[in-house]
Amino acid sequence: xxxxxxHSDELQDAPHLRKLxxxxxxxxxxxxxxxxxxxxxxxxxxxxxxxxxEGDILQRMDKTNVFKTxxxxxxxxxxxxxKRRDSDEEKSKTPRRIIPFGYIISVAAAIFLLLFxxxxxxxxxxxxxxxxxxxxALPLEDLIAEVAPEQLSEDMILSxxxxxxxxxxEEEISDDWELEEGEKENMxxxxxxxxxxxxxxxxxxxxGIEILN
Amino acid sequence: MGDESSQILIMPTVEEKELLVQLIxxxxxxxxxxxxxKLYQRSLYFHIRRxxxxxxxxxxxxxxxxxxxxxxLASFRAEASLKTWLYRIATxxxxxxxxxxxxxxxxxxxDLQNDLRHSLSHGxxxxxxxxxxxxxxxxxxxxERQRLVFNMRYFEELKYDEISSILEVTTGxxxxxxxxxxxxxxxxxxxEM
Numbered sequence: 281x282x283x284x285x286x287h288s289d290e291l292q293d294a295p296h297l298r299k300l301x302x303x304x305x306x307x308x309x310x311x312x313x314x315x316x317x318x319x320x321x322x323x324x325x326x327x328x329x330x331x332x333x334e335g336d337i338l339q340r341m342d343k344t345n346v347f348k349t350x351x352x353x354x355x356x357x358x359x360x361x362x363k364r365r366d367s368d369e370e371k372s373k374t375p376r377r378i379i380p381f382g383y384i385i386s387v388a389a390a391i392f393l394l395l396f397x398x399x400x401x402x403x404x405x406x407x408x409x410x411x412x413x414x415x416x417a418l419p420l421e422d423l424i425a426e427v428a429p430e431q432l433s434e435d436m437i438l439s440x441x442x443x444x445x446x447x448x449x450e451e452e453i454s455d456d457w458e459l460e461e462g463e464k465e466n467m468x469x470x471x472x473x474x475x476x477x478x479x480x481x482x483x484x485x486x487x488g489i490e491i492l493n
Numbered sequence: 494m495g496d497e498s499s500q501i502l503i504m505p506t507v508e509e510k511e512l513l514v515q516l517i518x519x520x521x522x523x524x525x526x527x528x529x530x531k532l533y534q535r536s537l538y539f540h541i542r543r544x545x546x547x548x549x550x551x552x553x554x555x556x557x558x559x560x561x562x563x564x565x566l567a568s569f570r571a572e573a574s575l576k577t578w579l580y581r582i583a584t585x586x587x588x589x590x591x592x593x594x595x596x597x598x599x600x601x602x603x604d605l606q607n608d609l610r611h612s613l614s615h616g617x618x619x620x621x622x623x624x625x626x627x628x629x630x631x632x633x634x635x636x637e638r639q640r641l642v643f644n645m646r647y648f649e650e651l652k653y654d655e656i657s658s659i660l661e662v663t664t665g666x667x668x669x670x671x672x673x674x675x676x677x678x679x680x681x682x683x684x685e686m
Binding site (some may be wrong): 336337338341342343344345346347348349350353354355358360361362364368404 | 523527530531533534535542543550555558559560563618619620622624628629648652674675678679682683
């Protein structure tokens with residue numbers, strides 16, 4: 281009552297409004313309010329289904345697990361795991377063979393050096409060197425000095441001498457060396473053998489030249 | 494897998510808490526881990542199986558996942574759930590397994606899906622009626638994340654918070670993925686029936 285009196289008091293300055301009959305101009309469809317609660321319930325359900333948007337078919341289906349396992353599979357999982365873990369731990373305990381870093385570096389350097397020597401690019405302006413031709417052109421004394429006695433044994437040097445050069449060495453040996461009778465015979469045999477070897481070597485070279493020609 | 498800032502931390506259960514004390518402590522580690530395996534082996538196996546399809550592959554991946562979990566026990570955050578941690582490892586191992594297989598045989602994504610479909614139709618240890626097999630085929634044509642989310646939500650009935658913690662994706666994004674997955678599966682099933 282108080283509220284309505286207050287309300288009419290508020291309209292004291294509006295005489296026309298006071299005279300008007302209050303009638304709600306807005307209408308609702310028949311049974312709107314009866315339906316409202318159902319509609320709200322459906323909307324709430326709709327929101328829920330948005331969170332769980334399972335379609336009709338999925339909702340009707342059983343959640344059967346199509347995936348099967350061999351018999352007693354699950355009883356064996358633990359044992360299998362433990363076996364694998366133990367072998368893994370065993371492997372990690374075995375010390376690895378470690379190659380020293382210095383060793384790797386030195387091997388790599390040696391390989392690099394060899395590659396550089398064999399595949400050394402010719403620098404522009406310098407004609408490619410023919411080391412073999414240069415060595416061949418050297419006199420014997422220079423050649424021996426070039427290869428250095430500490431690198432080649434006497435036998436190795438002798439085996440590379442031609443017949444004429446060998447005669448010089450032979451004379452030097454027989455003149456300078458004082459050998460006993462038996463030793464001298466042995467040495468003679470050795471020299472004869474060497475002569476045959478050198479002769480064969482010369483013949484081989486000649487054959488090689490013929491074949492090349 | 495995604496937005497780390499939104500990752501939800503799932504608290505360990507009472508049972509997990511007891512196990513954790515043993516797992517983190519110096520003694521009983523082996524026994525506690527054995528108990529952990531017994532607790533989650535089934536759910537982990539089927540989670541992996543739904544991703545890789547074949548039993549042999551699932552068995553391999555499960556062993557790898559368990560070994561990885563054992564080796565990384567020290568890095569496990571004690572306040573988190575062991576279940577979601579194990580699921581995360583299992584999921585990553587399964588996806589890595591599929592990606593490696595794809596790389597090894599120079600496969601595209603479609604080839605991989607065909608392979609999985611083949612395993613589903615011809616592999617041993619699979620048994621379902623026609624409609625169930627159609628459902629599995631429908632799931633296989635989903636993109637990777639939708640497939641994972643659908644399986645975890647529909648079959649494994651994990652909570653969105655748990656899936657969020659496993660996949661490191663926001664729950665909003667997961668709900669959207671699930672919604673799309675359901676629509677696609679329904680459409681596939683309607684066309685096939």
